[in-house]
Amino acid sequence: MDVLSNLAYGFEVAFSIQNLGFAFLGALLGTLVGVLPGIGPVATISMLLPITYVLSPVTGLIMLSGIYYGAQYGGSTTAILVNLPGESSSVVTAIDGHQMAKRGDAGAALVVAALGSLFAGVVGTLLIAVFGPVLAEVAFYFGAPEYFSLVVLGLLGSVVLAHGSALKAVAMILLGLMVGTIGTDVNSGASRFTFGNLNLIDGFEIAVVAMGLFGISELLRNLEEPPLQNVVTRKVGGLWLSRKQFREAAPAAIRGTTIGSILGLLPGGGAVLSSFASYAVEKRVAKDSSIFGKGAIQGVAGPEAANNAAAQTSFIPMLTLGIPATSTMALMVGAMTVHNIQPGPMIMQNQPELFWGLIASMVIGNLILVILNLPLVGLWVRLLKIPYRLLLPAILLFTAIGLFSLGNSTFDVMAAFGFGVFGYVIAKCGCEPAPFILGFILGPLLEENLRRALTISQGDPAVFFTRPVSLGLLIAAACLLVLMVAPAFRRNREEIFQEAD
Amino acid sequence: MRLIRNKDVISGAVFAIAAIAFMIQSRTLTFGSPMEMGPAFFPRVVGGMLLVLAIAILAKGVTEELREPTEPLRLHVLPIFKVFVAVVVFVLALRPLGLILASALLVAIVGSAPKDRRWPEVAISAVVLSVLSGFLFVHALGLQAPLMPWR
Numbered sequence: 001m002d003v004l005s006n007l008a009y010g011f012e013v014a015f016s017i018q019n020l021g022f023a024f025l026g027a028l029l030g031t032l033v034g035v036l037p038g039i040g041p042v043a044t045i046s047m048l049l050p051i052t053y054v055l056s057p058v059t060g061l062i063m064l065s066g067i068y069y070g071a072q073y074g075g076s077t078t079a080i081l082v083n084l085p086g087e088s089s090s091v092v093t094a095i096d097g098h099q100m101a102k103r104g105d106a107g108a109a110l111v112v113a114a115l116g117s118l119f120a121g122v123v124g125t126l127l128i129a130v131f132g133p134v135l136a137e138v139a140f141y142f143g144a145p146e147y148f149s150l151v152v153l154g155l156l157g158s159v160v161l162a163h164g165s166a167l168k169a170v171a172m173i174l175l176g177l178m179v180g181t182i183g184t185d186v187n188s189g190a191s192r193f194t195f196g197n198l199n200l201i202d203g204f205e206i207a208v209v210a211m212g213l214f215g216i217s218e219l220l221r222n223l224e225e226p227p228l229q230n231v232v233t234r235k236v237g238g239l240w241l242s243r244k245q246f247r248e249a250a251p252a253a254i255r256g257t258t259i260g261s262i263l264g265l266l267p268g269g270g271a272v273l274s275s276f277a278s279y280a281v282e283k284r285v286a287k288d289s290s291i292f293g294k295g296a297i298q299g300v301a302g303p304e305a306a307n308n309a310a311a312q313t314s315f316i317p318m319l320t321l322g323i324p325a326t327s328t329m330a331l332m333v334g335a336m337t338v339h340n341i342q343p344g345p346m347i348m349q350n351q352p353e354l355f356w357g358l359i360a361s362m363v364i365g366n367l368i369l370v371i372l373n374l375p376l377v378g379l380w381v382r383l384l385k386i387p388y389r390l391l392l393p394a395i396l397l398f399t400a401i402g403l404f405s406l407g408n409s410t411f412d413v414m415a416a417f418g419f420g421v422f423g424y425v426i427a428k429c430g431c432e433p434a435p436f437i438l439g440f441i442l443g444p445l446l447e448e449n450l451r452r453a454l455t456i457s458q459g460d461p462a463v464f465f466t467r468p469v470s471l472g473l474l475i476a477a478a479c480l481l482v483l484m485v486a487p488a489f490r491r492n493r494e495e496i497f498q499e500a501d
Numbered sequence: 502m503r504l505i506r507n508k509d510v511i512s513g514a515v516f517a518i519a520a521i522a523f524m525i526q527s528r529t530l531t532f533g534s535p536m537e538m539g540p541a542f543f544p545r546v547v548g549g550m551l552l553v554l555a556i557a558i559l560a561k562g563v564t565e566e567l568r569e570p571t572e573p574l575r576l577h578v579l580p581i582f583k584v585f586v587a588v589v590v591f592v593l594a595l596r597p598l599g600l601i602l603a604s605a606l607l608v609a610i611v612g613s614a615p616k617d618r619r620w621p622e623v624a625i626s627a628v629v630l631s632v633l634s635g636f637l638f639v640h641a642l643g644l645q646a647p648l649m650p651w652r
Binding site for chain 1: 508509511512515516519520523526527530531534535536537538539540541542543544547548550551554555557558561574575576577580581583584585587588589591592595600604607608611612614615616617618619622623626627630631634638642643644645646
């Protein structure tokens with residue numbers, strides 16, 4: 001088996017002391033972030049991007065992904081114990097998880113969430129190992145027109161998952177594309193929109209944009225309205241499951257994993273979406289749907305498995321096609337490009353240690369998380385009590401130093417502040433930052449493939465419609481747009497996001 | 502007056518200004534043809550699309566606002582200003598005063614921003630965080646910055 005020998009190689013890479021250490025550190029930081037109020041995973045990953053520049057690419061990515069799925073776990077702990085979803089994909093977990101906790105079954109809820117996530121995480125990771133290479137194989141036959149259409153699809157996918165108006169989300173994509181053109185044009189060597197400023201010769205660094213847009217603007221929002229912290233310490237109860245609970249939870253976790261694995265692949269990624277979808281499915285499948293909302297264990301197991309599976313499988317489009325589905329994945333792409341690695345089908349051939357090492361580390365990381373979360377749950381609950389006023393200066397300070405460390409330039413620090421204010425104001429106007437960052441990251445790729453495709457076709461735009469794969473991708477993108485405007489879908493989507501808020 | 506504080510109007514205007522600014526700036530660059538795209542081709546096409554959307558968003562804001570008033574945009578300027586001052590002071594102090602003092606200043610300024618601040622806490626975190634960041638970033642991570650005014 002090819003996959004098995006590759007996985008064995010991956011474990012070899014992942015088990016080096018350094019990689020193991022940073023996987024642990026990432027998982028730990030992720031859990032911390034998931035638990036602490038007022039800092040989300042995207043902000044944290046952007047804060048830590050500069051640090052990973054010092055590490056080797058494999059180690060850096062292992063740590064970043066550890067933060068990502070660690071936050072997924074940490075978020076559910078607080079959702080269950082204090083009814084505060086640490087981040088948006090654990091909103092659903094809070095519904096039944098917190099009811100279980102109130103009933104004195106917090107231990108069981110935590111175990112179900114952790115084991116469901118572990119199961120889903122391992123399955124999701126194996127799916128990457130099996131389907132990643134297949135998809136990469138397909139992507140090899142992609143020419144410039146196909147890539148262009150794929151990027152268009154990926155960008156429009158981010159609209160579906162953005163809150164609020166689709167019109168604004170598309171405008172944010174376009175603005176991101178524009179800002180992405182700042183710097184030297186690779187083709188002609190002309191400098192674009194740099195205003196003669198030498199700091200802009202290479203354009204804005206991804207970490208600058210991300211730290212401003214996610215880190216600083218989040219901080220400004222929290223200053224205006226401090227995050228909720230109604231902590232009630234509760235007895236957790238025994239960390240075990242009865243046989244009956246296990247029998248109820250296991251099928252739900254399997255269904256959740258299936259749903260999450262599929263939705264995670266979609267452009268736009270689907271950790272949040274899949275947890276809602278899984279909850280809806282569980283409600284429908286259950287013999288007695290009235291128990292939901294009153295502490296149904298299936299309502300914890302399904303969504304928890306779903307969001308974790310989706311978190312893993314959303315790595316597939318990023319690793320194999322180079323198309324990030326979410327802002328987190330966009331940051332991972334940024335981390336790779338800093339090391340001159342172009343994510344895409346070539347990665348498995350040119351950087352096998354990166355691909356397989358990352359996959360193996362995810363399995364290890366998921367195991368670490370169960371160990372970190374279950375026995376240490378008391379510690380995490382105590383951390384919840386740290387007031388935001390103490391976190392705020394630390395966050396701003398580390399952001400500022402991190403920004404400065406990128407290129408020893410104070411320009412980066414001020415530029416990120418500018419992006420922060422922009423992000424804060426525009427978010428208050430109902431525009432999400434995620435489509436912007438995807439546009440920013442994918443802009444150069446989009447332009448390059450547009451240029452190549454049109455050069456090959458002698459300037460004839462019909463090339464995008466006459467090649468079947470490209471046409472198919474564009475039709476899919478058009479369908480997404482139509483869906484967004486369709487009134488019935490719009491209503492459903494708004495309802496989901498209102499619940500998520 | 503009501504119109505200026507409508508969220509759609511503001512975001513539409515922001516998009517429109519950005520699109521127009523990019524379009525004006527791209528005048529000096531060559532546009533080329535689809536077959537041989539110049540550096541201005543992509544930005545101008547994208548900018549044009551952005552401008553259309555911006556006008557649509559703006560128009561939507563105006564018509565909706567005229568039909569019935571919506572919740573206006575409220576910005577809290579003071580917190581933004583405090584963070585701005587903290588960042589500027591940090592940036593200016595970094596080279597002459599060194600990382601530790603600059604960090605302490607940043608923490609002290611931004612620590613005064615939350616409504617529920619407590620001064621002893623601000624003082625303690627200024628000391629702890631600045632020393633910690635000095636050791637962490639300069640010693641452990643090899644950041645190229647002076648630690649103190651004299652070195």
